[in-house]
Amino acid sequence: MSGATDPRSVTVLGCTGSVGRSTVDLLLRDPGAYRVEALVGNRNIALLVEQAKALSPRFVVTADASQYQVLADALAGTGIEVGAGRPAVIEAAQRPADWVMSAIVGAAGLEPTLAAARRGAVIGLANKETLVCAGDLMMRDVARHGATLLPVDSEHSAIFQVFDFAQADRVEKIILTASGGPFRTWGQEAMRTVTPAQAVAHPNWSMGAKISVDSATMMNKGLELIEAHHLFAMPEPKIDILVHPQSVIHSLVAYIDGSVLAQLGAPDMRTPIAYALGWPQRISTPCKRLDLAEVAQLTFEQPDPERFPALRLVREALRSGGAAPTVLNAANEVAVARFLGGDIGFLDIISVVEQVLSQLETSVPGSLEDVLEADAQARRMAAAACDAAA
Numbered sequence: 001m002s003g004a005t006d007p008r009s010v011t012v013l014g015c016t017g018s019v020g021r022s023t024v025d026l027l028l029r030d031p032g033a034y035r036v037e038a039l040v041g042n043r044n045i046a047l048l049v050e051q052a053k054a055l056s057p058r059f060v061v062t063a064d065a066s067q068y069q070v071l072a073d074a075l076a077g078t079g080i081e082v083g084a085g086r087p088a089v090i091e092a093a094q095r096p097a098d099w100v101m102s103a104i105v106g107a108a109g110l111e112p113t114l115a116a117a118r119r120g121a122v123i124g125l126a127n128k129e130t131l132v133c134a135g136d137l138m139m140r141d142v143a144r145h146g147a148t149l150l151p152v153d154s155e156h157s158a159i160f161q162v163f164d165f166a167q168a169d170r171v172e173k174i175i176l177t178a179s180g181g182p183f184r185t186w187g188q189e190a191m192r193t194v195t196p197a198q199a200v201a202h203p204n205w206s207m208g209a210k211i212s213v214d215s216a217t218m219m220n221k222g223l224e225l226i227e228a229h230h231l232f233a234m235p236e237p238k239i240d241i242l243v244h245p246q247s248v249i250h251s252l253v254a255y256i257d258g259s260v261l262a263q264l265g266a267p268d269m270r271t272p273i274a275y276a277l278g279w280p281q282r283i284s285t286p287c288k289r290l291d292l293a294e295v296a297q298l299t300f301e302q303p304d305p306e307r308f309p310a311l312r313l314v315r316e317a318l319r320s321g322g323a324a325p326t327v328l329n330a331a332n333e334v335a336v337a338r339f340l341g342g343d344i345g346f347l348d349i350i351s352v353v354e355q356v357l358s359q360l361e362t363s364v365p366g367s368l369e370d371v372l373e374a375d376a377q378a379r380r381m382a383a384a385a386c387d388a389a390a
């Protein structure tokens with residue numbers, strides 16, 4: 001809760017999404033503690049306007065340039081500055097907020113997150129694709145500009161809370177927990193005909209469509225493996241994945257003395273968001289408290305790489321290095337969108353990613369431009385592969 005200190009200035013990129021809405025919910029619970037610099041949404045103008053009226057930010061942006069006038073008309077007379085289009089999104093990230101929530105979905109979040117890092121902001125990072133498609137660049141710029149990256153992804157927040165950075169060399173491994181998604185127990189043949197509605201029905205978490213499909217293919221856990229590799233400087237072989245269907249243990253860190261430390265909680269993103277928002281202090285949330293007697297059983301399984309080949313692809317991409325993770329991420333985004341649009345089947349998603357990874361020759365991306373070029377090439381190739389599969 002707020003003390004006598006000045007309000008903290010915050011910007012929310014992706015404010016109209018699942019993580020964005022949870023962030024706004026926390027801001028509204030303690031209005032005296034925050035001053036909102038900028039809100040950035042995309043197509044959900046009605047919600048963006050509602051949030052703007054509730055939070056009175058200085059700057060409100062829709063990434064969708066065609067929606068400028070709609071947004072400007074809705075906020076006329078409020079004194080709130082309005083922007084639209086990609087340059088305005090980046091400008092919002094550049095404006096001087098102490099704390100920035102990076103919750104745009106997909107590689108579209110890369111440039112604004114990088115812009116916030118380049119002005120030394122404290123960033124709550126939900127947008128894992130930033131680290132998947134440009135992890136080396138992002139971590140280099142965070143260090144170079146004195147920015148702070150606070151993980152919001154539930155697993156990485158868990159690791160962050162129990163990772164002893166002063167003894168990083170005494171960490172034996174990181175264990176990322178995975179729910180296994182809605183098809184955890186399904187055979188490959190049954191998965192062939194699943195619908196988008198079945199794929200987005202996550203057993204434990206309420207999330208946006210793209211990450212929900214990623215959870216269903218277990219690509220989400222693969223992306224999280226790459227995310228953990230960059231955030232905690234852990235080599236790929238020292239990151240394990242453990243299926244834990246209850247999503248109560250959010251991840252674990254194993255040390256060389258045999259100790260294993262974990263963070264637990266009810267599956268509600270407001271807990272990891274609050275950890276990043278309040279850091280280095282904890283702040284209160286209304287999240288349901290964990291009742292282990294009610295949960296009764298915590299179970300664990302090894303992931304099945306035959307039914308969930310995304311896990312193998314991710315490890316191969318990380319070992320190959322260079323632009324392979326960028327390519328994997330871009331191809332996955334295209335294939336997931338085409339699956340959600342009803343063009344390709346569920347199993348085609350990972351087949352398309354594998355095909356693009358095996359065909360695209362790219363060099364090591366040294367700059368943002370290189371990353372964007374590899375991303376664009378992979379998207380073109382993935383679109384063609386989806387056309388062929390459709």
Ligand SMILES: NC(=O)C1=CN([C@@H]2O[C@H](COP(=O)(O)OP(=O)(O)OC[C@H]3O[C@@H](n4cnc5c(N)ncnc54)[C@H](OP(=O)(O)O)[C@@H]3O)[C@@H](O)[C@H]2O)C=CC1
Nearest residue numbers: 014016017018019042043044063104105108126127207208
């Ligand atoms: N949801 C969750 O619980 C978790 C999410 N994450 C990560 O957080 C990120 C956001 O996920 P989630 O909230 O589920 O996603 P949603 O799809 O719910 O929300 C995405 C947000 O990004 C905006 N957006 C979409 N495209 C663009 C674009 N081109 N430019 C700018 N803004 C855009 C959307 O605007 P609009 O809706 O107005 O069109 C919306 O505000 C993802 O990277 C995801 O992997 C990580 C852990 C948990």
Ligand SMILES: CC(=O)[C@@H](O)[C@H](O)COP(=O)(O)O
Nearest residue numbers: 153154178179180181215220
């Ligand atoms: C809430 C969150 O962090 C998601 O990434 C979630 O973990 C997805 O669940 P899966 O373990 O099914 O990928």
Ligand SMILES: [Mn+2]
Nearest residue numbers: 153154155224
């Ligand atoms: Mn996660």
